Amino acid sequence: MRRAMFRTALISISLFYLLSTSQTWAEKRPAPPKASKTQCCDEVRSLKVQVANLTSLVEDLTKKQDSDLMKLVRQVMDLEKRNQQQEARVTEAESKYSEIHNRVEIMQLQGAQSATHTTSDAIYDCASLYNRNYRISGEYKLPKDEFLGTPELDVYCDMEKNGGGWTIIQRRRVGLTSFDRDWKQYRNGFGTIRGDFWLGNEHIFRLTRQPTVLRIELEDWEGAIRYAEYGFFTLSNELNSYKLLIANYSGNAGDSLRYHNNTNFSTKNKDNDKCVDDCAQLRKGGYWYNCCTDSNLNGVFYRYGSHTKSSDGITWYGMHGPNYSLKRVEMKIRPQNFTP
Ligand SMILES: [Ca+2]
Numbered sequence: 001m002r003r004a005m006f007r008t009a010l011i012s013i014s015l016f017y018l019l020s021t022s023q024t025w026a027e028k029r030p031a032p033p034k035a036s037k038t039q040c041c042d043e044v045r046s047l048k049v050q051v052a053n054l055t056s057l058v059e060d061l062t063k064k065q066d067s068d069l070m071k072l073v074r075q076v077m078d079l080e081k082r083n084q085q086q087e088a089r090v091t092e093a094e095s096k097y098s099e100i101h102n103r104v105e106i107m108q109l110q111g112a113q114s115a116t117h118t119t120s121d122a123i124y125d126c127a128s129l130y131n132r133n134y135r136i137s138g139e140y141k142l143p144k145d146e147f148l149g150t151p152e153l154d155v156y157c158d159m160e161k162n163g164g165g166w167t168i169i170q171r172r173r174v175g176l177t178s179f180d181r182d183w184k185q186y187r188n189g190f191g192t193i194r195g196d197f198w199l200g201n202e203h204i205f206r207l208t209r210q211p212t213v214l215r216i217e218l219e220d221w222e223g224a225i226r227y228a229e230y231g232f233f234t235l236s237n238e239l240n241s242y243k244l245l246i247a248n249y250s251g252n253a254g255d256s257l258r259y260h261n262n263t264n265f266s267t268k269n270k271d272n273d274k275c276v277d278d279c280a281q282l283r284k285g286g287y288w289y290n291c292c293t294d295s296n297l298n299g300v301f302y303r304y305g306s307h308t309k310s311s312d313g314i315t316w317y318g319m320h321g322p323n324y325s326l327k328r329v330e331m332k333i334r335p336q337n338f339t340p
Helices: 002-028 037-113 126-131 183-188 201-207 279-283
Strands: 138-142 153-158 166-172 212-219 225-235 244-251 328-335
Touching: 126 138, 126 153, 126 166, 126 328, 166 201, 183 201, 201 225
Parallel strands: none
Antiparallel strands: 138 153, 153 166, 166 328, 212 225, 212 328, 225 244
């Protein structure tokens, strides 16, 4: 639109210029004999030709302008794209840097920890780390603490979901680690902290000596994600077979741990369940068996969910029946008094 107006204006100006110059020229000429009809027509014809030439010139210019504009737009787009790529690289570098920085600080903390003498200063769990402004989820090393009498411990902290400050105590998502282990292995922990693992009953017992919340996140093979949270969770010590005590359920996965409340931990070599059967052997994992399951998060990892032949999968009756094995499980804990 603007270009068309511009073109019209240009033609008008050119015409005006041509007309005025021819007029000036006519005025300057010594008084000519009155122009004949032929001369007049010739001039008009010549003007018409000039106008046509100018129009074509304007058209050429417009075309060139168009192509220049397109080139410019393409260049701008290209620059924008490069800029975006650059920004993405910077973001990536920043996140890597902050992760490295985080680890360095943890190591420094470990050094400083030996001088710590009060419980409030102690690095006790992921919540203590969160309160010291560690806000990136990942692997951390909890330092040994003479005062608390706690050993060094590798943990995975969830610092982002549901307010952060969570210490993961169990995870199933890869499916290559067997959970059919003996008492000692369940006591000390097994697996890899970044993959599938059991943190260890002794560590869980120690971490739940303060009032603790347990959150269980579950996902099935159809992509449904649910959770069960217990506002109170603790284990008794080894002498009392790491007995489970839970209360205050909330969530949308169903309360499938309640059936196991107040029961001892059993493994394939230690039958502490409330059943004639040996639940840990039948269900192929260590757990707080009643007789035997409403849930068993340490069962066999079956791919693609339904398995009709047995009921020893990763089960949670609130989501699926006994012949279904879940795709992903995570159990995490945090002190009750934690405020994000
Ligand atoms: Ca039994």
